[in-house]
Amino acid sequence: MRQTLLDLTDDVAVRIHVDPAAAWARARRRTVRRRVGAALVAAVAVVLVVVGLRSLDPRPVALDPADHGSGGLGLPTRLGHQWLSHTLDNGDRPGAAAGLVHRQGVGWYLVLPSGRLVGLLANDDTTGEYPPAISPDGRRVAFMQLGLADDASRLVVAELDTGQMRFLSTVDAGRTRDGVPTNPLAEHRVNGQSPMRFSPDGSHLIVLGGASAAGGPEDGRAVLIGVADGVVTTVTPAGSSLAMPAGWLDDDHLVWIDGEQRQGLVTDLTGTVVQRARLGEPSGVVMTPTAEVDPSDWAQWVGPVSPDGVTVAGGVVPTSGDLAQAVVTYRIRVGETWPGSTNVGTSHLASLCPLSWGEDEMPALPRDAPELLGGEDMVVADASLHIDCSIWAGDALDGPRHRGLTGRLFGYQTAWFYWWWRELLLGAAALAGVLLLGRRRLRSRV
Template identity: 35%
Template sequence: MSHQLHEPLHDLVAEVPSYVAPDARAAWSAGARRRTRRRVGVAGLVVLLVLAASAGIGLLPHRASVPPVDQPGGGVDGHPSRIDYPYWTRDLPERPGPVAGVLERVSHAGTADQPLGWFAVSPTGNLWHLPGSNNNFTPAISPDGTRLAYLDTRPGRWFEIRDLREGSTTSIDIGDNPDSREPWLLRGQSPLFWSPDSSRLLAPVYAAKHNRQRGVDALVLDDRGATEVRRPRTREAVMPVGWVSDSSLAWLVWHETKGTVDAARVQVTDDHGRLQRTVRLDVGRGVGDLSQWAGVVSPDGRTLALGATAQEHRTAVHFYDLTTGRLRSTMPGVPDAAGVCLPSWGDGTLQVPTENSLRDTVLRSINGSTTILADPRLGAGCSLWATDALDGPAHAGLGGTIFGDSTSWLSWHWREIAAGAAGGLALLGLLVGLRRLRRRARLSG
């Protein structure tokens, strides 16, 4: 009986009613729309997943150790065009390979700037903290980016020179406490100068109380040890401004009248401070006041840039020929130039660090163009850069590739947005899956 009823019912269901008129064009259009929506959805999902993965890589902490960069000559291969905010930072590993520079981070707590210490910057914009660097002493990065020198003020540590390729560290008896046992004390708020070949470092020091070797003004540090240097003796102000060659030092000597420089000269000495020659500079009334941060010699030793840092009564940067002392050119000063930070040479011109911790520009060329941007949340203060890094290509990274030189809010927060969108998409997928499981459970029941 059941078999007899089954056949008519089967025929009734299979047979298309006569009142149904199939519309092939409408069916095709509906199917095409569904396929288009599906393709767009899949493409959007892929793009979102790529952005989320990139954001996740940026949000995750960097590896504790990074293999050394293997470049021809061993030097650094470029600099970042943008530095993103690091959500986690690690201490600088023993062998990170050459770095592009060092950057000071400052937090703005209330009205006073609180230093967070110094960070090494990789050619692609990664940051590593320099342990023990939260002090008032400025580090120094060699022109090829392979050697880093700074005062480590942790207990039991001293002034250190790190070889970033080999992973070796040389500790030197230079401290910061007048009552300590170190024979030499590093001068605070004074720049350090690497020789052009990255082999020797000039460090301004003075003798500790128990050290009887008076009259020493600096040490030249290299693989053979430390050489004592006595600056030219004069009643006028005198400060080191760099190296004229791998074996000759340059000292800026100047005289001021009512806060204005009316005479200046450069005295070139050997690495012990013995005078070799004197170059009188053709200074005018527009130089303004000078300090230990006022001048820096070019890598080829031919030019002195004077007045690049921010000081009162200074509105221009003067470039002097160190052979004749003549003024080569004068250029407008860089807005927001850091007042206590040495300019860097690179890309054929002078690069001036800015002291605008709540803005975006970290390094700006003397010609006005921006060289390196950084997320304002970094609170970037002073920054020092390797010459080879600035001579090399700019590494944009994913953020720079997408946003270029934009400093919009989105350009600095796209990683969080992508990560949030990926999390929202994952949550939506979970809810849809649970809803389908419940529907199937109801139908089966």
């Protein structure tokens, strides 16, 4: 036993006999490493927060009026989920928007060229039944404001440059409760599943509708709305009571498709017909045996008119082969017939979603997320946004592409981790911080 104790006292722990200078040096290195690690974690967290809030800043952004018509409006590349959301309110000035998207079960949102989403004012159109409209220059939007007191509704026109909003209580969605109109002030209604369309100069709106449930001064096939003065009238093409308003030939003339009579019409703003022509049989692809081109079934797919006033989109029909749908178009020309053609589309067209048209020969085809637009006008979105409809300003379709940081980094990649990169990096930074703190505490115990 004595020898054992002597051996233990002689076998002194090595750590007791250390070089003081070396020990201090190791301690300084550990301290420096901890501080550098903590600084890096803090820097990464700060950068991510700043980048995230900067890219998703919900505050309104005033647009310089000198930029009007400068061609700066374009499509975003990517639409991601946002940490912070903002709803467009009276006085907000986000500037020209690239388009509008509908989130299933949520409602409609403005899409800014940067890819930021801004919700429309108190809009509970969760099913997308009432598509809004955006002017060709992206500086004006119109939408039905639903879900007001007693289920009332009204039309809202918002000026995105000035922040001014016009509330037109004389136009509603025609809703009733127990047989009583929910908006007794309304004189005209807007039909559901019927897109509104701005005139080329943005001064008027045309939409399928008529007298309101409260009983308007007159009935008609469509409602014509003066944006500046708020004057609302109904329009019906003479001799075509079932014609669908397809869009604008120019600021003073409307284009209509009469599916029942297979006619195309051009009228002035009072409904006086200045041109009437037969719709020619479309050609271009082979239809399935059960997919006859029946214009009476096109409903909300009728329109729009190309910006040059040459072509009108008649509707979307099923086709044979792998591509399940195609767009029928007609050439608007003087004569007895408007020649038709069928242009192959895609099997992923968004349902109940109006077409948009820039300067291309064909309108932009809206799709469901994650691929909202294809081809050269590619726009992708985070599938968690559940976007089922997109509407785009003509100038945005024709303008430069806005890629932003994530667009440059990820392009059109749609895998989940490309949308959640900020959360992943923040999680990694937090984990690194926890590990560094745990390591420090462990060493302090030793």
